[in-house]
Amino acid sequence: DGGITQSPKYLFRKEGQNVTLSCEQNLNHDAMYWYRQDPGQGLRLIYYSQIVNDFQKGDIAEGYSVSREKKESFPLTVTSAQKNPTAFYLCASSIGRGGAETQYFGPGTRLLVL
Amino acid sequence: KNEVEQSPQNLTAQEGEFITINCSYSVGISALHWLQQHPGGGIVSLFMLSSGKKKHGRLIATINIQEKHSSLHITASHPRDSAVYICAALPNTGNQFYFGTGTSLTVIP
Numbered sequence: 001d002g003g004i005t006q007s008p009k010y011l012f013r014k015e016g017q018n019v020t021l022s023c024e025q026n027l028n029h030d031a032m033y034w035y036r037q038d039p040g041q042g043l044r045l046i047y048y049s050q051i052v053n054d055f056q057k058g059d060i061a062e063g064y065s066v067s068r069e070k071k072e073s074f075p076l077t078v079t080s081a082q083k084n085p086t087a088f089y090l091c092a093s094s095i096g097r098g099g100a101e102t103q104y105f106g107p108g109t110r111l112l113v114l
Numbered sequence: 115k116n117e118v119e120q121s122p123q124n125l126t127a128q129e130g131e132f133i134t135i136n137c138s139y140s141v142g143i144s145a146l147h148w149l150q151q152h153p154g155g156g157i158v159s160l161f162m163l164s165s166g167k168k169k170h171g172r173l174i175a176t177i178n179i180q181e182k183h184s185s186l187h188i189t190a191s192h193p194r195d196s197a198v199y200i201c202a203a204l205p206n207t208g209n210q211f212y213f214g215t216g217t218s219l220t221v222i223p
Contacts, residue, residue, distance in 0.1 A: 042118065042200070042213030058210060088155055100145040100164070100204050103211075105157035 003027065004106035006091050011111045013078065013085060021076045021109045023091035030096055032074035033103065036060060037088040046089075049074055078111065086113050117141055118203050120214035127221050133188040135217045137201035144206050146184050148175050151198040151216065160186070160199075191221045 004025045013019045025032065031050045035043040045058030049068040063082025068074055074093075078085045088110050092103040121136045137146070148160040161168050161175040163184075168175050172191075177184040188195055198218050202211040 040215060042116065042215045043202070044213075045210050048210065090155075090157060092157075100162070102159045102162045103147070104159065105149075108155040108157075110155070 004091060004093055004104055006089075006106035006109050008109060009107070011109055012114050013111060014114050016080045018077055018079050019111070021078070021089055021091075021111070023074045023076065023106060025072055025074075025093045025104075025106075027093060027095070027104065028071070029093035029104070030071070031094045031101075032068070033092040033094075034058075034064070034066065034074070034076045035090045035092065037090060037108075043090065046076065085111055087111060116215070117205075117212040118201060118214040120199075120201055120217050122217060123215070124218045125220070127191050127219070129192060129221055129223050131191050131221075133191050133195075133219065133221075135186045135199050135201075135219070137184045137186070137203075137214055139182050139184075139203040139212070141182075141203070141212075142206040143179075143182075143203045145204040146177055147202040147204070147211060148184075148186050149200040149202065151200060153197070157200070188219075193221045193223050196220050 007022045033048040034046040037043050044060050046064050047066040049055035052071050065077045090108045091106040094101040094103045118139045145164045147162050149157050151157045172189045174187040198216040200216045202213045204211050
């Protein structure tokens with residue numbers, strides 16, 4: 001049963017703490033993406049990766065970091081430098097690297113600041 | 115300025131009604147993606163299109179490249195269609211989508 005999984009579903013962050021959101025896919029997709037969703041706004045791209053060991057900044061990369069050591073995994077770290085991290089985070093993947101391809105989304109992680 | 119605009123922002127319909135959601139964009143695009151977001155937050159891809167029309171069940175998506183406009187139609191709407199519908203445009207010159215803010219649809223039995 002192929003798909004994208006994200007964990008945890010809910011995550012709480014304390015001030016000054018780094019937290020890592022997990023994203024795993026078993027679709028054998030090359031490209032993976034991290035988006036942030038805030039109320040009343042469209043999804044905004046944080047980082048994307050088109051191939052293992054390579055990733056690119058999106059529109060709102062400041063305060064976030066990623067790694068792509070394995071094809072199936074693309075974890076996102078929300079660092080203490082991200083001053084407004086409360087949001088819904090969505091991971092997605094697509095089969096190729098060209099951009100004009102269907103993206104498949106995970107169920108999302110809701111991050112809340114304590 | 116948002117490159118992708120959707121209308122209406124909110125829509126309430128009676129079960130069985132024909133529904134239209136509109137998406138306009140300001141740049142030349144190579145593809146447009148329609149997505150459905152369920153109340154729990156999960157997003158499902160409905161259509162990817164670059165010209166003409168696509169149909170899947172009760173859903174129809176059309177795009178007019180010259181007018182920079184796309185529509186999503188739902189025929190014989192049902193309460194289970196209640197969700198947020200999002201369009202996303204892929205510019206000719208880029209490899210990342212620009213997303214609209216979504217249309218929240220509620221279908222009342």
